Amino acid sequence: MAVVLGAIADDFTGATDLANNLVRGGMRCVQLIGVPGQGLGELVEGTDEIDAVVIALKSRSCPPAEAVRDSLRALEWLRAEGARQLYFKYCSTFDSTDEGNIGPVSEALLERLEAPFTVMVPAFPANGRTVYQGHLFVGDRLLSESGMQHHPLTPMRDADLVRVLSRQSRYPVGLLPWSTLAQGAPAVSRQLEELTGQGVRQVICDTLDRNDLAVLAEATVDLPLVSGGSGLGQALPAQYRHRGWLGEVSAAGALAPASGSALVLSGSCSRATLAQVDAFLTRFPGFPLDPLMLAQGPEHLRQALAFARRHLAGGRPVLVYASAEAERVSRAQQALGRERAGELVEQALGELAVALVDEGVGRLVVAGGESSGAVVSALGVRALRIGEQIDPGVPWTQTTLAEHEAPLSLALKSGNFGGEDFFLRAFEVLP
Ligand code: ADP
DSSP states (O other): OOOOEEEEESHHHHHHHHHHHHHHOOOOOOESSSSSSSOOHHSSSGGOOOOOOEEEEOOSOOOOOHHHHHHHHHHHHHHHHSEEEEEEEOTTTOBBBBBBBBHHHHHHHHHHHTTTTTTEOBBBBGTEEETTTEEEEETEEEGGGSSSGGGGSSSOOOOOOOOOOOHSSSSEEEEEOOOTTTTOHHHHHHHHHHHHHTOOEEEEEEESSEEEHHHHHHHHTTTEEESSSTTTHHHHHHHHHHHHOOOOOOOTTTOOOOOSEEEEEEOOOOOHHHHHHHHHTTTTTTOOOOOHHHHTTTTTHHHHHHHHHHHTTTTOEEEEEEOOHHHHHHHHHHHHHHHHHHHHHHHHHHHHHHHHHTEEEEEEEEEEEHHHHHHHHHTTTTEEEEEEEEEEEEEEEEEETTTTTTTTEEEEEEESSOOOTHHHHHHHHHH
């Protein structure tokens, strides 16, 4: 079987979130970091066992022209791998500005595919993101009152997605209301056709629950391009199976057995991560990284390395963390500048990962979106096979690094994800 679904995600942890849902739907999935220079066959073994490929871009808040360029490159790469359907993945809170990038990217993809229209399904009901009359809700609040109106890069001050997307788009935007969804997939298809007849190219879809996602998947499985958050990815695999595009797979998230010692690197200062760090420290050793000390020279990092080596040699999981309460973070930021403080931490985490993986760490958990990006890039990771989920949205993954025989098991957690015992349980659930 060949690649059924090719997805283009506008950020790293968003890509993992979609990949995780696809695996849970029974698709064997690989996540790629950026558009590779070579084919899938040169990146992963057993490509005939891959059903879905998700390419993670960094195109959420870059200039629109850059986002369009990278997304089109990803599209061409996925088409060359034979993907039957394409999926443009953005955030379930529709993170974007009036300039883009969701509208420009989706219109460019449609043009390149010579496809008349696509659906926009940001909803992820399982996480409280629903859409009604085109208005996006986060829990029981409109998007514009959910906290997202204060986002530093993509403040969402309007919950009416038809209006939001219209400001970013050249062609008219339509709405598929819940009253049509309630009548089932054939009614949805008819209305989509009608809207296209009126010149609409992008259709915001109401979605209240899992059942609505299933109806949408049934009505859109034959479209060249769908788009949305990761919710639609829960419902599409069943439709692919229905079409006979997907075989029955008993364990889509099965990975090679993990080996090597266990390390946690944490650069996230979000509330969830701070609690996870505390929980881990009640049972296992940890070394606190301080950006102020990192700024003074290499000694602090050397100490962290020595600490980790000593405990890893004893066969115990170890944590190295820069995670700190807001007050300490702001002290470091005042002394060093926000960017410099962040860079020092990210670089240190990257260097620790490279050194310790070289010395036998085979199971690595990283906390923090930016921190994960820094570690993955320092390690030179290009492709991740997606495994079973540890907590919602965070799966174990596996990669093979150049000059390493054994695969490296990696769990990359965005700051706010995961229960309090995440670091402890992560290693327990890994086969
Ligand atoms: P999250 O997913 O929680 O947002 P990220 O890793 O994306 O986590 O972002 C956290 C940022 O904070 C990173 O740039 C990291 O380098 C920085 N950082 C981590 N610890 C500290 C600290 N003690 N002082 C200052 N900045 C820090």
